[in-house]
Amino acid sequence: EVQLVESGGGLVQPGGSLRLSCAASGFTFSTYWMHWVRQAPGKGLVWVSRIKSDGSSTAYADSVKGRFTISRDNAKNTLYLQMNSLRVEDTAVYYCARDPDICTGGSCYSNFDYWGQGTLVTVSS
Amino acid sequence: DIQMTQSPSSLSAFVGDRVTITCRASQNIRNYFNWYQQKPGKAPKVLIYAASSLQSGVPSRFSGSGSGTDFTLTINSLQPEDSARYYCQQSYKTPYTFGQGTELEIK
Numbered sequence: 001e002v003q004l005v006e007s008g009g010g011l012v013q014p015g016g017s018l019r020l021s022c023a024a025s026g027f028t029f030s031t032y033w034m035h036w037v038r039q040a041p042g043k044g045l046v047w048v049s050r051i052k053s054d055g056s057s058t059a060y061a062d063s064v065k066g067r068f069t070i071s072r073d074n075a076k077n078t079l080y081l082q083m084n085s086l087r088v089e090d091t092a093v094y095y096c097a098r099d100p101d102i103c104t105g106g107s108c109y110s111n112f113d114y115w116g117q118g119t120l121v122t123v124s125s
Numbered sequence: 126d127i128q129m130t131q132s133p134s135s136l137s138a139f140v141g142d143r144v145t146i147t148c149r150a151s152q153n154i155r156n157y158f159n160w161y162q163q164k165p166g167k168a169p170k171v172l173i174y175a176a177s178s179l180q181s182g183v184p185s186r187f188s189g190s191g192s193g194t195d196f197t198l199t200i201n202s203l204q205p206e207d208s209a210r211y212y213c214q215q216s217y218k219t220p221y222t223f224g225q226g227t228e229l230e231i232k
Contacts (some may be wrong), residue, residue: 018156032160033220037169039222043211044212044225044226045161045163045169045214045223045226046223047219047220047221047222047223050219050221059218059219059220060220062220074200095168095169099232102174102175102178104175106155107155109156109157109174109178109216110157110159110216110221111159111171111174111175111180112161112169112171112215113171113174113180113214114161115168115169115170116168117168
C-alpha cells in the first residue's frame with residue numbers, strides 16, 4: 001500500500017525556519033518525481049515545489065523561491081522541504097504528493113496520484 | 126504563470142443529476158491537465174489526468190474532456206458522496222497552477 005506521511009509542521013515565528021519531512025512507503029520511491037503542495041486555511045491548493053526522481057532537477061513557485069529548498073534521500077525514502085525566512089502568508093497545510101509521470105504517445109503527463117495527510121505550518125508571532 | 130479559471134465557483138444539484146464544471150487556461154496547455162476532488166479535512170484525490178484519462182478506481186460517472194485552453198469535468202448520475210470541492214490543474218509547465226475550486230453541494 002502506498003503511504004506518504006508528512007511530519008515537521010508546527011508553530012514558528014516570522015523569519016524562522018522549519019524542515020518538513022515526507023516518509024514514503026509501499027512503492028519504489030527513487031523512481032518517482034515528488035511535489036509539495038500547500039493549502040492555506042479555507043483556501044485553495046497551491047503548488048510549491050517539485051523534485052526529479054534522482055534529485056537532479058528542482059522547481060519552485062515564485063512565492064517561495066530563494067527561501068524554500070526541496071530535497072530527497074532515496075536511501076531513506078524521504079522527501080524534505082526546508083523552509084527558511086518564513087512569513088505569515090506561508091501558514092498552510094503542506095502536502096507531499098507523488099507524481100507518476102505517465103508517459104504515453106510520446107508525451108509524459110504529471111499528476112499527483114497519492115498524497116500525504118498533510119502537516120500544518122503556522123507562522124505567527 | 127499560467128492562470129486557471131474555473132466556473133462556476135459553486136453549484137448545487139440533486140442526486141441523479143448531471144453536472145458540468147469548466148476550466149479555462151490562460152494559454153494553450155494541450156492536454157496537460159488534471160482534475161482533483163477534495164473533501165473537507167482530507168487530501169485531494171486525482172479523478173482525471175491528461176484531460177480525459179480516468180484515474181484507476183474512480184467511478185466511471187466522472188469524465189473529462191477538452192484540449193488547448195478549455196476543459197470540462199462532467200459528473201453523470203450524481204451521488205451523495207460527490208459532495209466536495211473540485212480543482213483543475215495544469216501540468217504543462219511549472220508552476221503547476223490550480224484553479225480556484227468549485228464547491229459542489231448535493232441537495
